[in-house]
Amino acid sequence: MDGTYLFGATLLYKINASATARMRGRLVLNGTTEIRGSMGEISATHVSLATAIWLQTMVPLTAGDTVELQGYFRVADGYFAADQTSFWGCKIG
Numbered sequence: 220m221d222g223t224y225l226f227g228a229t230l231l232y233k234i235n236a237s238a239t240a241r242m243r244g245r246l247v248l249n250g251t252t253e254i255r256g257s258m259g260e261i262s263a264t265h266v267s268l269a270t271a272i273w274l275q276t277m278v279p280l281t282a283g284d285t286v287e288l289q290g291y292f293r294v295a296d297g298y299f300a301a302d303q304t305s306f307w308g309c310k311i312g
Contacts, residue, residue, distance in 0.1 A: 221282050223312035226257070227275040228288045231303035234267035240297035241265075244272045244290045254278050254286070268300060277311070 230244045242265065246257035256276040263270075278286070288306040290299050 220310065221280065222310045223277055223279050224286075224308050225275070225277050225311050226254075226286055226306075226308040227273070228306045229274075229304060230272045230288075230290045231300040232261070232265045232267060232270040233298040233300045234265070235295070235297045237295040237297075238265050238267070240292045240295040242270065242272060242290070242292055242297065242299075244274055244288065246274060246276060246278075247287050247289055248278065248280075249285055250287065265297070268303075271303075 226246055228244060232242050241262055243260040246254045248254050254276055257274050259272045259274050261270055261272055
């Protein structure tokens with residue numbers, strides 16, 4: 220449905236082999252376009268099951284648009300704790 224939507228996400232870091240991982244997250248519109256204001260990164264040393272990113276932004280959508288959460292690592296790899304990672308949205312206008 221056309222309207223303005225509020226989206227948010229939480230990504231929680233879980234160590235693989237090194238705490239030098241640098242966690243990033245963003246929300247993407249229709250699989251290709253980063254939604255303005257939705258990108259975040261933790262650039263300090265990570266602590267397993269304690270370091271988290273919280274993302275939140277509003278975006279106008281047209282019926283049929285999709286929004287997805289993307290998380291990735293640079294420098295070293297890691298995991299996102301599945302039981303502590305969330306993605307939500309609601310229509311506000």
